[in-house]
Amino acid sequence: EVHLVESGGGLVQPGGSLRLSCTASGFPFSSFWMTWVRQAPVRGLEWVANIKQDGSGKYYVDSVKGRFTISRDNAKNSLYLQMNSLRAEDTAIYYCVSYSDGWNEAYWGQGTLVTVSS
Amino acid sequence: DVVMTQSPLSLPVTLGQPASISCRSSQSLVYSDGNTYLNWFQQRPGQSPRRLIYKVSNRDSGVPDRFSGSGSGTDFTLKISRVEAEDVGIYYCMHATHWPPAFGPGTKLEIK
Numbered sequence: 001e002v003h004l005v006e007s008g009g010g011l012v013q014p015g016g017s018l019r020l021s022c023t024a025s026g027f028p029f030s031s032f033w034m035t036w037v038r039q040a041p042v043r044g045l046e047w048v049a050n051i052k053q054d055g056s057g058k059y060y061v062d063s064v065k066g067r068f069t070i071s072r073d074n075a076k077n078s079l080y081l082q083m084n085s086l087r088a089e090d091t092a093i094y095y096c097v098s099y100s101d102g103w104n105e106a107y108w109g110q111g112t113l114v115t116v117s118s
Numbered sequence: 119d120v121v122m123t124q125s126p127l128s129l130p131v132t133l134g135q136p137a138s139i140s141c142r143s144s145q146s147l148v149y150s151d152g153n154t155y156l157n158w159f160q161q162r163p164g165q166s167p168r169r170l171i172y173k174v175s176n177r178d179s180g181v182p183d184r185f186s187g188s189g190s191g192t193d194f195t196l197k198i199s200r201v202e203a204e205d206v207g208i209y210y211c212m213h214a215t216h217w218p219p220a221f222g223p224g225t226k227l228e229i230k
Contacts, residue, residue, distance in 0.1 A: 044210075044221060044223055044224060045167070045210060045212070045221035045224075046221070047218045047219045047220065047221075059217065059218075061218045095166055095167075099214075102153070102173075103155055103157065103172050103173065103214055104172065104173075104176075106157070106169045106172065106178075108166045108167055108168065108169075109166065110166050111166050
């Protein structure tokens with residue numbers, strides 16, 4: 001059975017930093033693209049960043065470029081998101097999502113809540 | 119960026135009756151490899167999204183066959199042949215053809 005478990009969310013002040021983690025099991029982690037998707041009440045579901053199987057390609061949406069960094073450790077079946085210079089509009093549930101080449105398989109974690117507020 | 123729209127945004131349905139959700143994209147979702155990367159997700163209350171359909175019409179493992187997807191180019195449809203109580207939730211279409219991937223605003227299905 002596939003499991004994706006996020007951690008690291010919490011309350012942070014504007015301008016602060018957080019590091020999210022996602023631990024995966026039940027599928028060949030190193031063969032899957034990994035992604036962070038966030039969900040905020042007003043803006044709905046939004047793609048944040050994704051990373052290729054071997055970590056050689058990283059892609060970010062414009063709103064987080066230069067502030068967020070996605071990374072992975074295939075030896076630990078883990079995905080990370082370093083979030084710096086956080087803003088109120090980054091407040092959301094952050095989901096870890098995995099998908100195979102061609103999108104034949106896709107899995108979501110349960111999410112971790114990030115709240116940016118003073 | 120490709121914009122995804124859905125209609126209706128609210129869908130009250132009687133148990134046992136069919137339901138249909140439309141999804142439209144601002145550009146064709148046919149990728150250079152010939153595939154159309156259009157997915158449908160279901161989000162039940164208090165849960166994370168779960169994928170139902172991939173590449174327009176392929177059901178994910180464990181998805182009941184009352185769910186079906188169709189369409190091409192820029193127009194897509196998710197149909198539920200007979201709505202059950204467990205189908206209550208929000209349904210999202212999502213494309214993965216262009217960068218960045220994008221979701222529709224969601225359609226909230228409720229029981230009348």
